[in-house]
Amino acid sequence: MANVFLVGAGPGDPGMLTLRAKEIIETCDIMIYDYLANADFLKWCKPDCEILYVGKKGGDHTLPQDKINDLIVEKARSGLVVCRLKGGDPYVFGRGGEEGEELVEAGIDFEVVPGITAGVAAAAYAGIPVTHRDFTTSVCFITGHEDPTKAESGNNWEVYGRSNSTLVFYMGVGNLPMIAQNLMENGRPADTPVALVRWGTRCNQTSFVSDLEHVAEDAQARNWKAPSIIIVGGVCSLHDKLGWFEKKPLLGQGVVVTRAREQASGLVNVLRSHGACVHEFPTISVEPLADYNEVETAILQLARYQWVVFTSVNGVKFFWEQLREIGLDARIFGGMQIAAIGPATADELRARGIEPDFIPEKYVAEHVVEGLLKRGIQGSDVLIPRAKVAREVLPRELKEAGCNVTVLPVYETRLVQADGDEIMTALGAGKIRYVTFTSSSTVENFFELVPADVFKNYPDVKIASIGPVTSETVKRFGFTPALEPEDYTIPGLVDALIKDATGE
Template sequence: MGKGLVYLIGAGPGDPGLLTVKAREVLETADVLIYDYLANADFLNYAKAGAEVIYVGKKGGDHTLPQDKINELIVAKAGEGKIIARLKGGDPYVFGRGGEEAEELVEAGIDFEVIPGITAGVAAPAYAGIPVTHRDFTTSVCFITGHEDPTKEKTGHNWEVYAKSTSTLVFYMGVKNLPMIAENLISNGRDPETPVALVRWGTRCNQESFVSTLENVAEEAENRKFKAPSIIVVGGVCSLHDKLGWFEKRPLLNKGVVVTRAREQASGLVSTLGRLGACVYEFPTISITPLEDYSAVRKEIKALSGWDWLIFTSVNGVKHFFNQLDETGLDARAFAGLEIAAIGPATADALVAKGIKPDFVPEKYVAEGVVSGLLERGIKGKKVLIPRAKVAREVLPEELRKAGADVTVLPVYETGLADNDPGPVADALKAGKIHYLTFTSSSTVENFFNLIEPETFHKYKDAVKIACIGPVTTRTLEKFGFEPDIQPDDYTIPALVDVLVQEAAE
């Protein structure tokens, strides 16, 4: 068996958007993914199906595996002829011990490549409004470990040089030693009034920071209960923190939000909440799967000319219907002569992306509003086809039939209870990290309480606000004994996000 290839990958400081394109490409193809405590667990979603994922995290001296055992593990897996993605927080060669791992690989005769990552010493201050260099303050920066190798007989620090330097000083892993760092700098001549900043969990949704002085920073950090992982920045550039700070102004910063939508539908909501600073807990309660047999769907697609109206109720309905349209060898020209309705702006956007501009998008996305609008457009006596989930609420087709339409429901996909581990969300609830629970359909409510018992959630209800997208979802929630705290006037995802932001500001 040939020897494998190891990629030493910098995962960046934590913001998923700061992972490099090259790093993601390797994660998507690697056979084995070995990752650290500071590497964002979201990156595991990029791993290919069947990849072996191994956690070797090191957290403040608490090592899942000591470094020598990590080295042995990497060598052993590569020796099996596998492609290894060794994912390390920040940059592998900046206080990441990547150099040591590379030396082990060289000695073992194993090929490797290094994919640099954005180091926390630059990124965390930047997200806190602190440029590590600025021509009004300094033209150089010095990166320093705040936690030296305890086996070294002699320190590698020259405190006199640090103290007299005009460089910005950036200390990694130094919170425990902050009193010693401050004392050494002051005793060697650094002005006690020098601005000092601490940035904890830099670039992540739970980032926090503050600025003090060299003389007072250790005491203030203790009072604020600042712990690792934190970056310490010493120098005049810290005075720009309040002026240039941008990340911590995000309206949902450090707000835990549970998203219960199916994974296929959740990406837009998750990314929007993330941009607003929220700590998003993806907890898809619905699984979406194709039908086993699409013969009935293809039959109706070939006979589209026999219908008057085509009503799409979801993005998934559009996706799976158009998949079969393509399989049948047809395209958007097959819709000639039909009138098409889209329930909701997201569904309308999905149709536009397929080259179809809907003839009707109701102002209110409930059955009554849809039927009223369609009646105005002469739906009575018309043949109506509704591509949708195999099992769904019957309100819309029933109301259309009452209005005199000839309605056929065409299943194009199936939904079910997601196979999801409720543990992480339950743990976050217990730890007080969840602030909002969002429901975007009746199914998400029903499935959520199938995965987490209502009695279990009730214990945390006073600390968690429930957001429902509309009255139908609210009525389902009430069946489980809960009332929503938030419901937008417009029953859309953007409106739901808007009211979350408004509520968080109060």
């Protein structure tokens, strides 16, 4: 069996990674990755995976290709599983063929995992179909940066100039004047549409359309840089008509997500679907308790409660884990009332066969108590499974209403042991537009890692808070949230970001 995998990471959008590629990333022992391979994919690596960066950009080679070949062979001989992760497709201007030859010569089995190449994906994200029956029936992928040691060019400019094919040049921005001139001298009309797409499929994608005569001048005026692809042909005239990706409301907006990694995926995915550049910075982690004896005792005595109030998705998950541990299920709740604070918590209960008897209109403790009192909870025995440390408003006010309240910790949140260097760097580079907070603990732990006195140096960065309780915690650190949705939910928070970004 192969223990080396030449893996195509696709053009950059995480959604463009193949399932096979993700499987290799998750199981490999050694990761050797390139500049154009999205570094976000590394979070899927095993904790003990050895990660090696060998990226190359614009002549700046962390490691020359021959040394990369040697490194792959050396690591492969260790008998461990090696993932060689390359942007796009390994065999489309990715030098994967050269690496494969080295492995064959060394007698090492390998497997190739193709990836979606930028010549197709970036064009599509810019509204350009590389083939279209009204314009062309063929496409040609061409390197815009040939091997300088070759005796003569492999580019047949006469053929390219006379052809009606869509031409897609990789790595050609530095040679754009030469490319345009050669095409015109060999028969391509000066008014042929040309598109440039930079960072195709990623949240910072930009593109524009010109023509062969003016494209070099237009690119210089825009200070256009690599990595970009150049598309030549009539299909580029569809850029404005079919363009969809660059219309996303949060495109290019840097958004920090501070939720625990276990909870962040939903928010991260929604933000990315709207084009945001998401910076995952989990300030808390959700952890099981060291001892669940008290929880098991409470479950076995559950029949004595008239109400169980779940205050979070995590409360449901950890409570149910203990139910299963002792061989019980949802039937144990027969005859009692169940409340869920918020739609996500309600959905978590529904997934386990429980339809909540009460969901408040506003998802804060004060409104919960008001609603529960209207439901006649006064004087009831109430169980509240929740985090080990949480606000005391709900149990306090229920006690004041005559309830016999048992607060049952079923999990705890902890400060993630990390520093704020990554976010500080992004702030300094002007890459952050919004910082989102979904609970008081995310606020407190964020400012533990990014001191408030330092954060004050970035007044243009907007704080988005999920609700008034979280906002009050933000204010304790000397800031006023710029955004707070009327609906204290993740969808409400995303809607608030979109409205602010678009000026609606």
